[in-house]
Amino acid sequence: MTARGSQPSPAPGLAREVGEPASRTWVEFDDPAEEGRRLRCDLTWLTSDYRCIFGAGCSGIDADRPDDGCCVLGAHFTDDEDRDRVEAVVRDLGDEEWELREDALADGWTETEDGALKTRVVDGACILLNGPGAPMGAGCALHQYAVARGLEPHTVKPDVCWQLPLRRTYRTVTQPDETEYLEVSIGEYTRGGWGPGGHDLDWYCTSSPLAHSGDAPLFRTSEAELVELMGREAYEVLVPLAEAHLAGVAALHRVPEGARLLPLIVHPATVAARAEGRRS
Incomplete structure (x- = not known):
């Protein structure tokens, strides 16, 4: 971890x-x-x-995690289409773009909470969040992926996040x-x-x-x-x-x-x- x-x-x-x-x-x-x-x-x-x-x-x-914004809870998916869109980007993220990629490869990037699928929380925040000390810079790996490729962030992030x-x-x-x-x-x-x-x-x-x-x-x-x-x-x-x-x-x-x-x-x-x- x-x-x-x-x-x-x-x-x-x-x-x-x-x-x-x-x-x-x-x-x-x-x-x-x-x-x-x-x-x-x-x-x-x-x-x-x-x-x-x-x-x-x-x-x-969360006052104990000010650098994590509103990413501490992980993101629930609205439907299968929402999950599939994000999963396609997750598969394309490299080690240089995603701080916790190895954690995801080892234990998965999603989890179930109260019967609903969501992004997994690792070390107190969403697994897709790059921390302040990350070589690629702090912020959502999906958002950074979109910006680097000239895409609108809402086309790659979970609905609950981009809305x-x-x-x-x-x-x-x-x-x-x-x-x-x-x-x-x-x-x-x-x-x-x-x-x-x-x-x-x-x-x-x-x-x-x-x-x-x-x-x-x-x-x-x-x-x-x-x-x-x-x-x-x-x-x-x-x-x-x-x-x-x-x-x-x-x-x-x-x-x-x-x-x-x-x-x-x-x-x-x-x-x-x-x-x-x-x-x-």
């Missing part, structure tokens, strides 16, 4: 969270590519300044005339998205100003993931709606000094981060 070290997490003040906004601005529109399907998108979240800060100040969900911080949910809506449509919601992967255990995480990024430091809104920086979740045509409908929301936010910034932006308009973690000058 290869040991992987850890370093102190950021100071508590920097890693604080502001809580999840109870009120949000949502937009709904019919899916132009699929009849009987309607998209419901959280503009408060999708226009936030969130960006993943793994390796750039991330506190990690974070986005969350897609489905609901069948019955209208008064008894007709139905499928509602697809795209929103924030909050603590609650992890299930009951999510509220026990030592820190979580989406509600922390520390991670709201992007130089472009989330719907732009996560274009590839959003297109995968909702389709290209639906994404092209979303973009002008999100831009209009941002234009409204800009107008609100011109209100009298001392006025406060409502959380349904701007994510509170983004507001806090801008106040601290964290935008990169």
